[in-house]
Structures are given as C-alpha cells and as structure tokens.
Amino acid sequence: MMLTGAEILLECLLREGVDLIFGYPGGAILPTYDALTKYPQIHHVLVRHEQGACHMADGYARATGKVGVAMATSGPGATNLVTGIATAMMDSSPLVAITGQVTRGAIGSDAFQETDVTGVTLPITKHNYLVMDVHELPYIVREAFYIARTGRPGPVLIDIPKDVQQEKIEFVYPEEEIRLPGYRPPQKARPDEIEEALRLIAEAERPIILAGHGINISGAAAELRELAERAQIPVALTLLGKGAMPEGHPLTIGMMGMHGEAASNLAIQDADLLIALGMRFDDRVTGNLKTYAKKAKKIHVDIDASEINKNVRVDVGIVGDLRTVLTQLVPQVKRAQHAEWIGKIRNWLEDSDERDIINREGQDVLLGAQVINDLWKFTEGDAITVTDVGQHQMLEAQYYPHQRPHSMITSGGLGTMGFGFPAAIGAQMGMPKDEVWAIVGDGGFQMTLCELATAKQENVPVKIAIINNNYLGMVRQWQEFFYEERYYATPMFNPDFCKLAEAYGIPAMRVTSRDQMEESVKFARSHSGPVLIEYMVEKEEIVYPMVAAGRDLDDMIRRPKAGEES
Amino acid sequence: MIPKSERRKQILVALVENRPGVLNRVASLFRRRNFNVDSLTVGRTHRSHLSRMTIVVDGDKSDGRRIAANLFKLINVVDVSLVSEEPHVSRDLALIKVRAADAEARNTLTQICDEYPARIVDIGPEVAIVEIVGQEDLVEAFIKDLAVLEIVEMVRTGVVAMGRGVRILDSQYEPVVPATMRNGNGNSGFEKYSV
Numbered sequence: 001m002m003l004t005g006a007e008i009l010l011e012c013l014l015r016e017g018v019d020l021i022f023g024y025p026g027g028a029i030l031p032t033y034d035a036l037t038k039y040p041q042i043h044h045v046l047v048r049h050e051q052g053a054c055h056m057a058d059g060y061a062r063a064t065g066k067v068g069v070a071m072a073t074s075g076p077g078a079t080n081l082v083t084g085i086a087t088a089m090m091d092s093s094p095l096v097a098i099t100g101q102v103t104r105g106a107i108g109s110d111a112f113q114e115t116d117v118t119g120v121t122l123p124i125t126k127h128n129y130l131v132m133d134v135h136e137l138p139y140i141v142r143e144a145f146y147i148a149r150t151g152r153p154g155p156v157l158i159d160i161p162k163d164v165q166q167e168k169i170e171f172v173y174p175e176e177e178i179r180l181p182g183y184r185p186p187q188k189a190r191p192d193e194i195e196e197a198l199r200l201i202a203e204a205e206r207p208i209i210l211a212g213h214g215i216n217i218s219g220a221a222a223e224l225r226e227l228a229e230r231a232q233i234p235v236a237l238t239l240l241g242k243g244a245m246p247e248g249h250p251l252t253i254g255m256m257g258m259h260g261e262a263a264s265n266l267a268i269q270d271a272d273l274l275i276a277l278g279m280r281f282d283d284r285v286t287g288n289l290k291t292y293a294k295k296a297k298k299i300h301v302d303i304d305a306s307e308i309n310k311n312v313r314v315d316v317g318i319v320g321d322l323r324t325v326l327t328q329l330v331p332q333v334k335r336a337q338h339a340e341w342i343g344k345i346r347n348w349l350e351d352s353d354e355r356d357i358i359n360r361e362g363q364d365v366l367l368g369a370q371v372i373n374d375l376w377k378f379t380e381g382d383a384i385t386v387t388d389v390g391q392h393q394m395l396e397a398q399y400y401p402h403q404r405p406h407s408m409i410t411s412g413g414l415g416t417m418g419f420g421f422p423a424a425i426g427a428q429m430g431m432p433k434d435e436v437w438a439i440v441g442d443g444g445f446q447m448t449l450c451e452l453a454t455a456k457q458e459n460v461p462v463k464i465a466i467i468n469n470n471y472l473g474m475v476r477q478w479q480e481f482f483y484e485e486r487y488y489a490t491p492m493f494n495p496d497f498c499k500l501a502e503a504y505g506i507p508a509m510r511v512t513s514r515d516q517m518e519e520s521v522k523f524a525r526s527h528s529g530p531v532l533i534e535y536m537v538e539k540e541e542i543v544y545p546m547v548a549a550g551r552d553l554d555d556m557i558r559r560p561k562a563g564e565e566s
Numbered sequence: 567m568i569p570k571s572e573r574r575k576q577i578l579v580a581l582v583e584n585r586p587g588v589l590n591r592v593a594s595l596f597r598r599r600n601f602n603v604d605s606l607t608v609g610r611t612h613r614s615h616l617s618r619m620t621i622v623v624d625g626d627k628s629d630g631r632r633i634a635a636n637l638f639k640l641i642n643v644v645d646v647s648l649v650s651e652e653p654h655v656s657r658d659l660a661l662i663k664v665r666a667a668d669a670e671a672r673n674t675l676t677q678i679c680d681e682y683p684a685r686i687v688d689i690g691p692e693v694a695i696v697e698i699v700g701q702e703d704l705v706e707a708f709i710k711d712l713a714v715l716e717i718v719e720m721v722r723t724g725v726v727a728m729g730r731g732v733r734i735l736d737s738q739y740e741p742v743v744p745a746t747m748r749n750g751n752g753n754s755g756f757e758k759y760s761v
C-alpha cells in the first residue's frame with residue numbers, strides 16, 4: 001500500500017492503540033492533520049494552547065496507564081510543549097509528543113518556525129527522534145511507544161519534517177520484535193540482594209516502608225499491602241505514592257516530607273530500617289540530607305539504577321521492577337509484630353489529630369482544608385482528583401484520603417502550576433466513567449484556563465473546584481514564615497470566575513460557607529458537561545506542618561494545639 | 567548525604583550506537599548532572615555501527631558508578647564500564663611543538679625524549695614537534711620536563727582505555743538497518759527491515 005509519511009504515522013498510532021490525540025495544528029504538521037480526516041478512529045482534541053495538550057496527554061496517561069499523545073506544529077508550537085514534557089519527565093509519565101518540523105532541506109537555515117526541538121527537549125525527554133527518512137518512521141513510532149511506557153516511563157518526542165510527512169512510500173507494518181540494544185529495562189532482583197533485604201527486614205525493630213510512585217506505576221499495590229501486613233510495617237507515602245496503600249488502613253501513616261504527616265516524618269527519623277519502594281529521596285521528602293534517617297539501615301528498590309545512592313547512601317540497592325521484586329521478596333518475609341513501634345507512631349498520630357484544624361469547632365470562615373475534606377466526604381472518597389500546585393495541592397494530599405492507585409494526579413517533581421485543569425480534562429477523557437475533579441488554585445488555574453473552551457467543546461464532564469484565596473497562597477505562606485510577612489507579588493486580582501465560566505457556557509456556582517458544600521457537589525453532578533465551582537476560602541490559611549527547605553525532617557513548624565496558641 | 571571520598575579520576579568506557587546526535591546526548595548528560603569531564607574521546611570500533619567513548623571525570627568511585635548508571639539510561643548507549651575499577655590499560659597521546667632554534671635546545675630535546683616513549687616527528691629551523699604516547703601521568707611528567715624549552719603549541723587526544731583480560735566490552739547485536747539504506751538502493755520501495 002502506498003502511503004504518505006503522515007498516513008504511516010497514523011497507521012502506526014492506530015496499531016499502538018491510540019484513539020485520542022491532544023493537539024494544535026500549524027504549517028509544519030498540516031500534512032498529518034490532513035491525513036487525520038481519513039482516520040475517524042482517532043479523535044483529535046483541539047486544545048487552546050500546546051502546553052494544555054501535553055498536560056492533557058499526561059493526565060490521560062496517568063489515569064489510564066496508556067501512553068498519552070500530544071501533537072503540535074514546529075517552532076512555537078513545539079516550544080509551547082516544553083513545560084508539559086518536563087512535567088511528564090519529572091513524574092515518569094508515558095507520553096509521546098509529535099511535532100512537525102520544517103522540511104529536511106531547510107533544517108539548519110533558520111527557516112520560518114524552525115526550532116531545534118530535539119535539541120531543546122534532549123534533557124527533558126526519555127528519548128527523542130528527528131525522522132530524516134520516512135522508511136524509519138514505523139520503527140521510530142514503535143520504539144517511541146515502547147520506550148515511553150516501559151522501564152521507568154517517560155516522555156518521548158518525535159520530530160517529523162514536513163516533507164517526510166508528505167513523502168509517499170510502500171508501507172508494510174514491521175511486525176518483528178523491537179531491537180533496542182541499549183535499552184534493557186531491569187526486571188528481577190538478584191537472589192543475594194533479596195537475601196540481604198530479608199535479613200535487614202528480619203532484624204529491624206522499627207521498620208518503615210516509604211511507598212512512592214513506582215508502586216502505582218508497576219501495579220504493586222497488592223504486593224505492598226501484603227508486605228506491610230505480613231511483617232506489620234507501617235507505610236508512609238510520597239505525594240505521588242498516594243493511593244499505593246489505602247489511607248485509613250491501620251498501617252498507613254500518611255504522606256511524608258515538607259508538608260507531610262508529622263508522624264511520618266518523626267517515624268522516618270526514628271526508624272531503624274527504611275524500605276524505600278519506587279521513590280527517589282527528593283529533597284521535598286528528605287529535608288536536610290545530613291540528618292536524614294540517621295538511625296536507619298536502608299533498602300532501596302527502584303527501576304532506575306541511577307536513583308540508587310543518588311541522594312541517600314543505602315545498604316541494599318535493588319534495581320528492578322517493583323512488582324516483580326516484591327513478588328520475589330514478600331513470600332519469604334517472616335511474619336512479625338512491631339507493636340511497640342506502631343504504638344509510638346499512633347501516639348504521634350493522636351498528637352497530630354489534636355492539632356488538626358479540621359477537628360476544631362466553631363470556624364467562622366471557610367477553610368481550604370474543610371473544602372477538600374468535604375469534597376472527599378461528598379464524593380464518597382472515590383473521585384479521581386487532579387490538583388494544581390500550591391497550598392490547595394498540599395491540602396488535597398492531607399485531607400482527601402485515597403484508596404486506590406491512580407486516583408490522585410498531581411505535578412510532584414516539577415510542581416507545574418497550570419497542570420491541574422488540563423490534566424483533569426485528559427484524565428476525564430481517559431476515564432469517562434469516573435468522576436474527575438480538578439482541584440486548582442486561583443493562581444494556577446489562570447495559567448491554563450483557556451482550556452475551558454476545550455472542555456466545553458468536547459463536553460468533558462470535568463468538575464473544576466477553584467480554591468480561591470485571592471493569593472498565590474503557597475508563596476504567601478513562605479513570605480509569612482521566612483520574609484517577615486512582606487506579601488509582595490502574591491495578592492491577586494482575580495476575575496469573577498463564575499461569570500468567566502458563564503462566558504464559556506459552563507455552569508458555575510460560588511460557595512462562601514461550609515453549609516453549601518454538599519449542595520456544591522450535587523450541583524457539579526447535575527450537569528453532563530464541565531462545571532466550575534469557586535470556593536471562596538480564608539485568605540491567610542497556612543498549610544501545617546511545614547519543614548522549611550533544607551531543615552531537618554523532624555524540625556517541623558506545627559500548628560499549635562487548641563488553647564496553646566500564642 | 568553521600569560523603570565525598572578519595573576523589574580521583576574515574577575512567578568510563580561507553581559503547582554507543584554510531585548515529586548522529588549521540589555525542590550530544592552524552593555531553594548533555596554530563597552538563598545536566600553537573601559532572602566534570604576531564605576528557606572525552608570518541609572513535610570508531612571494529613563494528614561499523616558502534617563507536618566507543620572513553621570519558622575521564624573528576625570524582626570518587628560513587629560518582630563513577632552514578633555516571634555509569636546515568637550513561638546506561640541513554641537509549642543509544644549499548645554498554646558502559648567503569649574501567650578505572652578494574653585492571654586496565656590507558657593511553658594518552660600528545661603532540662607538542664617546542665622552540666628548538668639552536669643546537670643546545672635540540673640536544674636537550676633529544677635527551678628528554680630519550681627518557682620517555684617520545685619521539686621527534688617534525689623538525690624545522692625554529693621549532694620541533696614531539697609526540698608522546700603513554701599513560702596520562704607519564705605524559706604529564708614529560709610535559710613538565712619539556713618546560714625547560716619553550717612550549718609553543720600542544721594538543722592531546724585525551725585518554726583512551728581498555729580493561730585487561732577476558733571481560734570483553736562488546737555487543738553481539740547487529741543494528742537494525744532500513745532496507746533502503748543498505749546498498750544505497752534508494753527508492754526501491756519499502757521492504758521489511760532485515761534483523
């Protein structure tokens with residue numbers, strides 16, 4: 001069959017199971033857009049900014065586990081993808097970004113809309129390709145998807161010159177196995193590593209599991225739970241590890257790190273064994289490395305060898321797929337009790353409860369914490385939440401307990417404001433039967449709110465909860481704590497978000513008091529398309545606890561207990 | 567925090583696919599991860615689809631291992647070895663142009679060369695070019711000795727290295743070659759790749 005490069009691309013996408021592309025057209029990618037008219041099996045979502053396309057594909061990927069596809073033209077189209085690609089890279093999200101490029105002959109001549117996209121994205125992609133021969137295209141597409149979703153997942157970019165998209169050749173889909181000699185994702189642990197890990201686990205009196213994103217990516221939640229229950233080991237979660245272990249399970253302590261549950265941080269500092277699973281000792285979870293978990297031996301399992309001993313020197317480093325490694329390890333773990341240790345952690349948790357704002361009566365203002373907690377309550381804790389970045393993000397992590405993997409989506413590694421809303425659109429399109437809530441700040445939402453048009457055009461039933469504190473709240477908190485309350489460049493003039501939604505034909509509701517919470521969820525559920533709800537919350541709320549950047553993990557700024565306020 | 571211990575030179579060898587852009591990927595990695603490259607050499611191997619890099623970095627053993635792990639993450643890097651961790655042979659080549667305009671200077675030059683695996687490869691009325699091949703520290707010592715004459719120009723290849731013994735860093739893999747790229751049979755249409 002004689003096909004153009006563009007048609008070959010789409011044939012290959014079909015064979016990768018792609019039925020959804022988030023993109024934006026332009027000159028250099030037009031041949032592919034034209035070919036899309038012949039492929040009704042592939043639905044193209046017209047975004048309003050290419051960054052949105054990337055975040056949507058990312059949200060789609062994180063919710064479904066399938067590779068998300070973003071498409072853009074050359075030059076500015078491609079550079080607009082950059083933030084989204086970097087976000088996906090930091091959070092190991094499988095993405096294939098396809099960009100048009102100027103014709104082969106024009107490359108290097110500073111042609112109109114020419115950008116060296118493979119150069120620009122080299123350090124923020126898992127791999128990238130510039131297709132200079134249309135015959136290579138099917139191989140490249142297959143490799144790109146394979147690389148994006150296997151091993152430690154990540155974004156792969158394919159840059160295709162316009163004339164490669166136009167060139168016509170005889171097409172036969174290559175069925176044979178992919179050969180990538182330099183790409184061998186690790187699988188199993190060596191028996192001696194397992195033995196060494198078993199020994200450390202058996203010897204430990206105060207063990208703690210640090211469960212990260214890797215558990216969710218590799219589908220190892222059941223194995224993790226089995227490990228924890230078998231040896232009665234408490235579990236602390238990273239931000240992206242939420243859902244790896246059900247919150248509410250007696251062994252789940254909570255999130256760790258800068259705004260983590262205090263009991264998790266205290267337990268890490270007091271533990272005699274850390275079992276770090278699919279997490280990477282990011283500075284936001286370790287605090288000061290010099291004093292981090294000094295009493296503990298450390299086992300670290302990760303699929304990426306370069307993560308082992310990167311930030312924290314470990315005693316046993318195992319490189320492999322978590323599910324495979326845990327399947328090797330768990331059946332051999334001796335049953336144990338750590339009653340005293342768990343008791344100690346319970347005491348810390350009780351102390352946290354006493355400090356928790358949510359347990360206080362008689363609040364006359366609406367707090368972000370309450371909004372999130374009520375959203376949890378009235379969505380039966382079963383929504384997929386997609387957050388933006390800031391205070392509301394940390395409040396979601398603290399006050400919306402998750403029960404299953406992939407039910408909380410957030411930009412952890414890059415902390416990309418503007419991620420939440422488009423990622424929620426992508427997640428909702430990937431999981432049409434689930435209830436998806438975008439939980440965003442008034443600041444971050446304004447970075448990508450042009451996608452309201454996309455949500456409306458596609459009639460995506462995503463529910464947008466703006467936690468409006470009229471501030472760049474998280475930055476304001478830093479200014480309050482560390483810059484003597486000089487609130488510079490953080491107070492926000494905001495539009496009337498409800499009117500704005502209306503302008504897009506999107507139903508909206510403003511919530512100013514807690515007794516409207518249930519109604520707001522009902523309202524959101526009563527529409528079949530996108531809905532926006534603006535929660536007017538206390539302006540100067542603080543997210544506690546907080547480990548100031550670079551401080552020791554147990555050196556936390558805590559909320560005073562009721563009656564102990566100074 | 568990972569303590570810095572015994573900082574010295576780490577020598578890594580990487581077998582990489584011989585394609586455009588691979589050197590760029592490796593260089594980008596070193597810049598991005600803030601590793602300090604002392605020298606980097608690339609050359610072809612006996613397999614036309616593979617190139618071999620020798621990279622010398624300033625750092626301790628754990629740096630060396632981290633760099634190896636990061637290099638291995640690159641899709642186009644087929645194999646990596648931290649050869650400074652094992653018995654190995656390493657060589658550096660230098661061409662040094664020195665002023666040797668009178669008999670005395672030429673005499674000194676010959677004497678110094680005699681003490682090293684070095685030789686004079688070009689000589690004119692004003693200057694001479696000497697060549698030395700040896701382990702890096704030997705080359706350093708030679709350059710130091712040459713300083714009694716005036717060095718006017720110098721070029722070094724950077725270190726190349728190879729592990730001793732039977733641990734062979736190589737790959738049996740053959741590259742995937744698009745049919746049209748074989749034998750240069752241009753537009754004969756698309757066949758399946760031969761693997």
Ligand SMILES: Cc1ncc(C[n+]2csc(CCOP(=O)(O)OP(=O)(O)O)c2C)c(N)n1
Nearest residue numbers: 390391392417441442443444471472473474
């Ligand atoms: C693109 C981007 N720019 C700047 C920042 C720095 N930053 C982190 S949180 C934050 C404030 C977010 O404000 P808002 O969206 O209103 O959320 P809030 O903290 O008030 O809940 C800022 C500016 C960022 N994370 N991302």
Ligand SMILES: [Mg+2]
Nearest residue numbers: 441442471473
């Ligand atoms: Mg705000």
